[in-house]
Amino acid sequence: MKNAFIPFANPGAAFQARKHEYDEAFSRVIGSGQYILGPEVETFERRFAEWLADASCAAGDCIGVANGTDAIEIALRALQGLFPVPSGKLPAVFTVSHTAVATVAAIERAGCVPILVDIDEASYTMSPGSLEAAVNMVAAERPDLAPMAVIPVHLYGHPCDLDAIMGIGERHGMRIIEDCAQAHGAAYRGKRVGTLGIAGTFSFYPTKNLGAIGDAGAVYTGDSALAAEMRALRQYGWKQRYVSAIPGINSRMDPLQAAFLDINLRHLDADNAARRSIAARYDALISRATITPPVAKPEVEHAFHLYVLRSKRRDALAAFLHERGVGTAVHYPQAVHSQPAYAGRVIIAPDGLPITERVVPELLSLPMFPQLIQADVERVAHALLAWDKEQSS
Numbered sequence: 001m002k003n004a005f006i007p008f009a010n011p012g013a014a015f016q017a018r019k020h021e022y023d024e025a026f027s028r029v030i031g032s033g034q035y036i037l038g039p040e041v042e043t044f045e046r047r048f049a050e051w052l053a054d055a056s057c058a059a060g061d062c063i064g065v066a067n068g069t070d071a072i073e074i075a076l077r078a079l080q081g082l083f084p085v086p087s088g089k090l091p092a093v094f095t096v097s098h099t100a101v102a103t104v105a106a107i108e109r110a111g112c113v114p115i116l117v118d119i120d121e122a123s124y125t126m127s128p129g130s131l132e133a134a135v136n137m138v139a140a141e142r143p144d145l146a147p148m149a150v151i152p153v154h155l156y157g158h159p160c161d162l163d164a165i166m167g168i169g170e171r172h173g174m175r176i177i178e179d180c181a182q183a184h185g186a187a188y189r190g191k192r193v194g195t196l197g198i199a200g201t202f203s204f205y206p207t208k209n210l211g212a213i214g215d216a217g218a219v220y221t222g223d224s225a226l227a228a229e230m231r232a233l234r235q236y237g238w239k240q241r242y243v244s245a246i247p248g249i250n251s252r253m254d255p256l257q258a259a260f261l262d263i264n265l266r267h268l269d270a271d272n273a274a275r276r277s278i279a280a281r282y283d284a285l286i287s288r289a290t291i292t293p294p295v296a297k298p299e300v301e302h303a304f305h306l307y308v309l310r311s312k313r314r315d316a317l318a319a320f321l322h323e324r325g326v327g328t329a330v331h332y333p334q335a336v337h338s339q340p341a342y343a344g345r346v347i348i349a350p351d352g353l354p355i356t357e358r359v360v361p362e363l364l365s366l367p368m369f370p371q372l373i374q375a376d377v378e379r380v381a382h383a384l385l386a387w388d389k390e391q392s393s
Contacts, residue, residue: 006367006376008327011206013371014271015213018263022213025259032255037064037235040255044262045218051265052192052200052220060195060222063230064253068181068203068217070234072106074251075177075199075219076149078229080110081246083175085146092138095151095179096126097335097348098356102203103153103179104336104346113145116337117349119356120161122295124308124363126152127355128164134349135172142347149175154183154193156331157209157275157303158296162188162196177201184209185272186303194220199230204261207369209275209305210268212257274370275304278377282307282366285381287388291317306331307368309384314364317387324383329365 015022029040045062053059065071076093085091093107097116107114115138118130131150138145150169152160162176169176176197180186184202186193194200204216221227229246232239237248264271279294279302286293292310296302308331311317318328335356337346367380 003325003379005325006327006372006380008329008365008367009207010369010371011211013369014211014264014267017371018267021263022260025263026256029256029259035255037252038255040262041253041258044253044258044265047262047265048218049220051268052195054192058222060220061224061227063219063221063227063234064258065217065219065234066251066253067215068201068205069102069106069109070249070251071201071203071217071219072103072151072177072179073110074230074233074249075201075221075226076107076110076112077233078226079149079175079177079198080112081229081233082225083148085148089144089146091148092142092145093149093151094131094134094147094174096153096155096356097337097353098124098332098360099153099155099179099336100181100332101336101339101341102181103151104342107151112148113347115347115349116353118351118353119359121355121359123155123158123160123297124359125155125158125160126150126165128161128168130349130351130353131165132168133351135168135174137350138347139172147172147174149177151177151179152197153179153181154186154303156294156308157183157186157305158294159183159186159188159193159300159302161297162193166196175199181205181208182305183303184305185268185301187301189299195222198223199226204257209272209303210261210264212264213260214254214257216253216257216261218253271370272303274372275368276302278368278372279304279307281374281377282381285378286384289388290391291384291388304368306365309364309366310359310362311364312362313391314362318364320387320390321380321383324379324386326380326383327367330363331365332360335360
């Protein structure tokens with residue numbers, strides 16, 4: 001009998017396993033008559049904030065929003081409201097080009113100018129050296145821009161080098177907004193990401209480590225003034241009902257999604273442990289002759305939202321695996337600065353983005369989700385070993 005195809009991701013597996021919990025939550029929300037914000041959202045916000053703090057710091061505030069892109073936009077708008085740049089200048093925000101395009105789209109939606117920097121070749125996250133060079137370039141060559149913020153992206157679940165990045169931010173008067181869309185539960189020097197900068201933004205897209213059944217997002221902050229500003233911004237700028245104190249948007253977390261997220265939050269530590277176990281098994285079984293597995297730096301705890309290989313024959317490897325019943329994905333096929341919407345008009349670091357451009361064509365994501373059974377992990381690894389043998393012969 002032919003083996004079933006192994007999907008790259010399978011969010012439905014978790015939802016089916018917890019169906020009775022979702023059914024109860026659905027009935028509770030429908031019966032409540034409260035369908036915008038309300039107690040379900042407030043409960044999830046409180047519990048997620050407490051989970052993030054995890055005894056390593058006092059719990060701050062979590063603001064539930066409609067999606068992860070809005071989370072970044074709202075955090076940046078709030079920063080501009082509390083810490084405006086000098087008159088006549090535009091706020092500059094530094095991030096990486098190797099990220100989901102949502103990061104850069106949100107920067108522009110917030111009225112800021114994105115400056116794209118290179119990545120570290122081992123972790124695929126922001127290079128502090130490239131960031132420093134880009135900040136110095138803006139200071140020397142762009143009098144129309146005022147450096148305001150840095151958005152390090154904890155890509156694939158691997159935390160960025162936050163000590164170095166936060167040091168650069170402090171020297172240049174910039175705030176750090178962590179993009180944690182792929183890093184629910186990742187930690188840097190013992191603290192969960194999202195709690196180290198002035199704010200941490202999260203996406204709860206269904207395939208994330210903590211996913212909803214649809215779109216949802218959140219911002220976490222330990223700054224009460226920033227939290228108040230963001231709560232107003234997510235709902236038309238209201239600080240008093242129906243009265244807009246500041247220009248805002250409509251980005252409210254749906255209470256049904258909040259109820260589902262609260263269920264998944266209770267399972268998140270176990271789900272992340274399963275992801276790390278799968279990653280460890282891949283590591284143990286995969287030959288390093290023709291492919292490079294991911295690495296975790298010693299000061300971090302990787303959340304393994306994705307398990308990303310590197311191969312000079314990435315597309316051929318993906319086709320080989322597909323023929324053997326293994327699904328894969330590419331995150332991401334083009335860096336932001338090379339995409340049609342941004343090519344030629346976004347500002348990039350002075351030395352260019354050579355590591356980004358070298359790495360992007362070589363990255364391939366393997367199946368990774370908590371319900372992936374051991375036999376399928378073995379099948380994936382043995383298919384990779386067959387590839388390695390074929391390439392080496």
